[in-house]
Amino acid sequence: MGNPVIELKLLDERLRQWGLPRYQTGLAAAVDLHACLDTPVVLEPSTAPVLISSGIALHMADSGMAALVMPRSGLGHRKGLVLGNLVGLIDADYTGPILVSAWNRNPPGGEPITIAPGERFAQMVFVPILRPEFAVVEEFSTDSSRGAGGFGSTG
Helix, strand or coil: CCCCCCEEEECCCCHHHHCCCCECCCCCCCEEEECCCCCCEEECCCCCCEEEEEEEEEECCCCCEEEEEEECHHHHHHHCEEECCCCEEECCCCCCEEEEEEEECCCCCCCCEEECCCCEEEEEEEEECCCCCCCCCCCCCCCCCCCCCCCCCCC
């Protein structure tokens, strides 16, 4: 079976020059997203996140698929750029603009982060989705060795 086809709508024509979403290497798991801004945005440390347009909309139309938007690892590690919602979930039936909640996690007094127009600032990975049916029960059909133990119960 071949790769699924996802319809991609360009909402910002500058992406034709900056680059359409693509895999940067042959084994890359995610495509980079460009900041579709008219002017640079400065994210001050520990202030409210800012929504930044990726300049695209998608139509996956497959309930077995979703997209996850994440920060690029280098920007997160070196500069402190993360997503305001940590990971963005794009459902298969959402066809609106892909907006990224960018946040500077640095402590107050730390370095601001500047995002320039066209900069690759986030990434998107497509993942399979399971949609199980639920069976409401009074008791589970089998026991597990862990049971209800959580929050450090395994060591």
